[in-house]
Amino acid sequence: MIDNSNRTNKFALKARKKRGSFVERTLATLVSKTEHALFAEELAQADGFLQKLDPRVKIVGLLALILAATLARNIFTILFIFAVAVLLAVLSGVPIRTLAMRAWLSALFFTGMIALPAIFLTPGDALFRLPLLGWTITAQGITTAIYLISRVETTVTLSLLLVLCTLWTHVLKALRVLRVPVVFVVILGMTYRYIFVMLETARNMFEARQSRLVGKLGASESRRIAAASVGVLLSKSFYLNSEVYLAMQSRGFRGEVYTLDDFQMQRRDWFALVGFLLAALFAFWLGRQDSLESLLSFN
Amino acid sequence: MHIPDGYLSPVTCAVLYAAAAPFWAIALNRVKKLLNTRLVPLLSVFAAFSFVIMMFNIPLPGGTTGHAAGIAIAAIVLGVWGSVLAISVALLIQALFFGDGGITAFAANSFNMAIVGSLVAGAVYRIVANNAELASTRRVVAAGLAGYAAINAAAFCASIEFGIQPLLFQDASGAPLYAPYPLSIAVPAMMIGHLTVAGLAEMVVTAGVVAYIQRTDVSLLKLTAPDAPTANIAETPGWRSTKALWIGLAALMILTPLGLLTAGTAWGEWSADDFADPAVREQIAAASGNQAPPTAPPEGLARLADIWTSPIPDYAPAFMNSAEFGYILSAMFGTGIIILVFLIIGWITRK
Numbered sequence: 073m074i075d076n077s078n079r080t081n082k083f084a085l086k087a088r089k090k091r092g093s094f095v096e097r098t099l100a101t102l103v104s105k106t107e108h109a110l111f112a113e114e115l116a117q118a119d120g121f122l123q124k125l126d127p128r129v130k131i132v133g134l135l136a137l138i139l140a141a142t143l144a145r146n147i148f149t150i151l152f153i154f155a156v157a158v159l160l161a162v163l164s165g166v167p168i169r170t171l172a173m174r175a176w177l178s179a180l181f182f183t184g185m186i187a188l189p190a191i192f193l194t195p196g197d198a199l200f201r202l203p204l205l206g207w208t209i210t211a212q213g214i215t216t217a218i219y220l221i222s223r224v225e226t227t228v229t230l231s232l233l234l235v236l237c238t239l240w241t242h243v244l245k246a247l248r249v250l251r252v253p254v255v256f257v258v259i260l261g262m263t264y265r266y267i268f269v270m271l272e273t274a275r276n277m278f279e280a281r282q283s284r285l286v287g288k289l290g291a292s293e294s295r296r297i298a299a300a301s302v303g304v305l306l307s308k309s310f311y312l313n314s315e316v317y318l319a320m321q322s323r324g325f326r327g328e329v330y331t332l333d334d335f336q337m338q339r340r341d342w343f344a345l346v347g348f349l350l351a352a353l354f355a356f357w358l359g360r361q362d363s364l365e366s367l368l369s370f371n
Numbered sequence: 372m373h374i375p376d377g378y379l380s381p382v383t384c385a386v387l388y389a390a391a392a393p394f395w396a397i398a399l400n401r402v403k404k405l406l407n408t409r410l411v412p413l414l415s416v417f418a419a420f421s422f423v424i425m426m427f428n429i430p431l432p433g434g435t436t437g438h439a440a441g442i443a444i445a446a447i448v449l450g451v452w453g454s455v456l457a458i459s460v461a462l463l464i465q466a467l468f469f470g471d472g473g474i475t476a477f478a479a480n481s482f483n484m485a486i487v488g489s490l491v492a493g494a495v496y497r498i499v500a501n502n503a504e505l506a507s508t509r510r511v512v513a514a515g516l517a518g519y520a521a522i523n524a525a526a527f528c529a530s531i532e533f534g535i536q537p538l539l540f541q542d543a544s545g546a547p548l549y550a551p552y553p554l555s556i557a558v559p560a561m562m563i564g565h566l567t568v569a570g571l572a573e574m575v576v577t578a579g580v581v582a583y584i585q586r587t588d589v590s591l592l593k594l595t596a597p598d599a600p601t602a603n604i605a606e607t608p609g610w611r612s613t614k615a616l617w618i619g620l621a622a623l624m625i626l627t628p629l630g631l632l633t634a635g636t637a638w639g640e641w642s643a644d645d646f647a648d649p650a651v652r653e654q655i656a657a658a659s660g661n662q663a664p665p666t667a668p669p670e671g672l673a674r675l676a677d678i679w680t681s682p683i684p685d686y687a688p689a690f691m692n693s694a695e696f697g698y699i700l701s702a703m704f705g706t707g708i709i710i711l712v713f714l715i716i717g718w719i720t721r722k
Contacts, residue, residue, distance in 0.1 A: 094436065098428040105426060108469065135474065142381050142475055145542055175470075179375070190551035194537075196544070215546035216537075220377065223549075227376035227473065235470045243467060255399070255411065256460075262415035263422070263460050264468060270423040294430040299579020302424050302441070306448065306580065307588055313416040317409055326408060 094294045095282050102275045106268065108174075116239045120164030126341040127242035128249050133348030134234045140352045141226045144359030147218055153355050154226040157233060164237050175228045183224045187217040240264055245335065266312070273308060277301055372440075372522075372529055372569070373465065374480055376473030378550045379532055380540045387532070388478035394486045395459065398452040405450075414453070418460035421445060425461075429572045437572030442484060442525070443492035443518035444580050450595050451493035458485035479532055483525040492521035496595070505592045505599050506585045511578050518577030519570045523562070526569070530554075530561035 116123060122130055141153045161171055196212030234243075244261045248254065281297065289297070379387075403410055424441045431437050445454035459481045465471040472480050499513035534554030537547035552560065584591050592599075 094428045094430045097436070098426065101426045101428065102423075105469070112468075138376060138474060139381065142376060142384075145548060183375075183377075187551065190547075193556065194547065194551055196546065212544055212546035213551075215542070215544065216548070216551040219542075219546065219548055220551060223377035224375055227475075228470070231376065231466070231474055232470045235468060240468050258411055259415050259418070259456075259460055260464060260467075262411065263418040263464055266416050266419035267422050267464065270419045274423050274427075291430050295575055295579065298427055298429050299576055300583050302427065302439075302444070302576055303580045303583030303587065305420060305424065306444070306584070306591070309416045309420040310591065313413050316412040316416065320412060321408070325411075 093282075093285070093289050094298065095278050095285065095289070098298075099275060099278045099282065102271055102278070106271050106275075109268070111170075112236050113239070115166065115236045118165055120166070120237065122160060122164040122233060122237035124340070125344050126335055126337055127238055127246040128335060129337075129341045129345045129348065130238060131234065131243065131246045131250070133345065133352070134230050136348060136352035137355070138227050138230050140355035140359060141223060141230070143356065144223075146359065146361065147215075147222060149355050149359040150219075150222045150226055152358065153351075154222065154229065156351055157226060157229040160233055161229070164233070166233065166236055170236070171229060171232065175232045176225060179224050179228045180221065183221050187220045190217050190220070249335075262316075266316075269312070270305065270309065274301070274305060277304065372480075372484065372526055372565070373462070373472030374476040374483075374529060374532070376475050378473075378536070379476055379479055380536060380549050381475060382539075383532060383536065383549075384475045384479060387482050391478045391482045391486060394455060395481075398455040401452040402456060405453075413449075414457050414460060417445065417449060417453070417457040418464065421458055421461040422464060424576075427576075429576055431568065431571050431575065435568055437568045439518070439572045439576035440484060440488070440522060440525075441576070442488040442521045443496065443514060443573065443577040446489045446492035446521070447496055447514055447517065447577070447581065447595055448584075448591055451489050454489040454493070455485050458489065479529070483528040483532075487528050488521040488525040491524040492517040493595070495520045500596065500599075502596065502599050505589050505596060510585070510592065510596075511582045514581035515574040515578030518573035522570050522573040523565050526561050526565035527558070530558045533557040533561070 125133075137153055137156065141150055144150050144153070158168075158171075161168065191209050191213040192207045194210055194213035194216050196210035198208045199211050199214070200209045201207070202209070241261070244257050244264075247257050247260070278301070281301075402414070406413060421441045424444075425438055427439065428436050429439055440458075442454065442458055445457050449457060462472060462480050462485060463477060466474050466477050466480075496513050496517035499516055500510045503509040503513075531554070533550040533552065534557035536550040537553050540548040542548055550557065581592070
């Protein structure tokens with residue numbers, strides 16, 4: 073008996089050391105996705121600058137800034153847009169910590185890893201030679217790495233602001249204004265709803281499995297469970313589809329979709345629209361100033 | 372493989388929006404005709420399904436984990452055009468509501484994964500399955516290969532999009548403005564990861580799901596194979612009995628480049644220049660039972676040699692003779708070895 077319990081303890085320890093089984097890790101991902109969405113919904117209803125704007129102005133304005141950031145041909149323009157983005161975040165009560173954790177650090181890690189070798193691999197004027205390795209750092213390499221990282225950081229911040237400060241129902245309505253076909257908008261809206269149904273279903277499936285799990289899962293057994301879970305989810309989604317379809321039909325759905333557009337532009341919205349467009353236009357202009365490029369040359 | 376904003380120039384993004392638009396239009400037309408009013412709920416639910424399974428953590432042989440995109444599953448169950456729409460919607464939701472993948476790069480991501488991925492998956496599945504029984508092992512293998520091919524085709528498109536950026540967009544000093552690596556680096560760097568981990572994850576999940584569907588609800592496979600016979604349900608789970616095929620696949624991948632590495636040219640396929648080269652002359656002699664070839668190329672051969680210069684000399688267009696193609700070949704070779712090593716590790720650890 074004593075021997076047996078010891079062995080179970082060892083099992084538990086081993087399992088904990090391996091950062092959890094694939095069931096636990098998948099559960100964690102599913103939960104964090106739901107949490108992010110709930111957090112966004114909460115923040116979108118808060119009382120801030122972006123939240124109070126008409127969603128159409130917000131989407132057009134933020135998209136214009138994203139476009140300006142991707143078009144810019146010098147670092148200063150990108151930094152200017154980044155500063156505007158941070159200012160918007162502060163005005164809208166988005167915690168800088170959230171931005172740092174969800175946008176800046178992950179983008180810096182991911183893009184940084186990609187950009188780092190470019191410092192050595194981009195042909196150009198040699199700046200510095202690494203001792204021992206003999207790799208040459210080029211001025212063009214550093215410039216291109218800065219371009220990539222700053223651009224990605226800026227656009228990621230702007231799109232996260234859009235996600236965090238807009239109710240998803242408002243994004244959908246605003247897409248209608250941007251001439252996205254109504255079928256697509258309806259599909260997007262329904263998909264968004266059913267994502268949470270599916271997330272919940274998947275979480276229940278994995279929790280049920282986890283609660284019946286004793287000891288450690290082998291790799292091939294895990295794969296079998298993963299594939300079977302996807303299969304079960306597939307069957308369930310077909311079942312859900314026919315249920316939803318019947319429900320829609322019983323309420324008179326004949327393939328046509330109507331939406332209520334009840335946005336009203338306030339004076340504040342017009343001011344904000346002008347502000348956004350001015351900032352974007354200034355950034356377009358600044359981004360095309362070739363004379364600024366030489367300011368950031370390392371040779 | 373979700374490309375964020377900032378990696379691709381706005382021009383590239385615009386071109387890809389233009390390239391993706393006709394596919395979306397065709398897909399919407401086709402699917403509308405097929406489903407009529409059913410279109411909206413089916414696509415919504417399936418897009419939600421694709422979104423959720425992208426979060427599954429798939430344990431791979433050898434201890435790594437990967438994520439599947441579910442492109443081939445969508446293409447097999449919904450058909451190619453349904454899959455194009457469902458995956459596009461899932462990608463748009465990720466970009467707009469969750470901040471994964473760029474907004475300006477949405478068309479690029481859709482083009483790579485939803486459009487190219489679905490088309491490749493559908494084609495590979497159809498060709499390999501070739502009207503086999505719905506519950507046959509062959510369909511499991513076809514599904515696995517479709518998943519593997521789809522994810523790699525998508526990654527290849529993405530790597531080309533990355534690779535052309537530094538050629539086209541530089542600032543005055545010559546520093547690339549967007550993705551910094553030329554094709555010779557972008558292609559192998561993307562492909563190594565996808566030929567191994569990502570491709571394997573997609574393969575495992577797609578094959579596993581089709582094997583699972585065969586045992587539980589075979590009618591789900593009916594849409595893309597309406598004429599396939601459905602006689603008897605496989606007695607053994609399809610996935611298990613495919614091991615020999617995976618080993619064969621690994622062996623084939625390792626062997627692929629060997630054909631190009633062996634010395635000499637095929638017998639009888641000499642060119643006019645070969646007759647002047649003493650080294651090649653020796654090879655020809657050795658291969659022809661030690662009969663010395665004529666010192667000059669036969670007159671007819673010399674005369675006709677210049678009439679048609681093939682656009683693909685020695686079966687390889689100019690870019691294939693370059694370093695990039697070598698990288699791809701070595702990546703394929705490496706992948707074959709890696710699959711084999713995973714299989715061996717799996718076999719040893721089970722003992």
